[in-house]
Amino acid sequence: MYIILVYDIGEKRVGKMLKLCRQYLNWIQNSVFEGEITEVKLKELISRARKFMKEEDDSLIIFKSREQKWLEKEIIGQDKNDLDTFI
Amino acid sequence: MYIILVYDIGEKRVGKMLKLCRQYLNWIQNSVFEGEITEVKLKELISRARKFMKEEDDSLIIFKSREQKWLEKEIIGQDKNDLDTFI
Incomplete structure (x- = not known):
């Protein structure tokens, strides 16, 4: 399955979330990731995120x-993902 | 058509973008919007955004x-959109 993941999370936990998501998905912008993932791997990601998320403040x-083909992506302005590969 | 819109934009222009997107879509989190929109209205949104975006820094x-039914949404933690209606 293909997913888009967006998070809004307290500053102190942003680094952890970024690191975690990078293990499963491709970073595309700010707090947005996308990628192919299995149901099992997604459950794993969510359960690992829940361990440090403050559910009263944070959101995922x-x-x-x-299928990815059912989603068309259009980028206006900077394609930050291009930069990402050079950093 | 159903869209998800995410932006990453310089602080000075965030207010403008937020206001613009709210005219066309539903805010769901941080810099993320979703909603049903026509091709024409989407083009209008993009052209209005381009007027103040710095394409070398900002991204949309x-x-x-x-169809919306092809996208399943799962929320972990705060459903910020619920709060939004009270603000």
Whole structure:
């Protein structure tokens, strides 16, 4: 399955979340990731995130699409993901 | 069509972008919006955004799905959109 993951998380926990998501998905912008992932791996990601998330403040939203081709992506302005590969 | 819009934009222009997107879509988190929109209205949104975006710094990513039912949404933690309606 193909997912888009966006998080809004307290500053102190941003680094942890970034590191965690990078292990499973591709970073595309700010607090947004995308990628192919299995149901099992996604559950693992969520359960690892829950361990440090403060559920009363933080939020993690996942959009799931069975196939990537059903989602068309348009980028206006900087494609930050291009830069990412050079950093 | 149903879209997810995420932006990463210089602080000075965040207010403008937020205001603009709210006219077309539903705010769901931080710099993330979603909603049903026509092709024409989306073009209008993008052209209005381009007027104040700094294309060398800012980025706007749009994921388009022909139908909302093809995208399943899962929220972990705070559903900030719930709060939004009270503010």
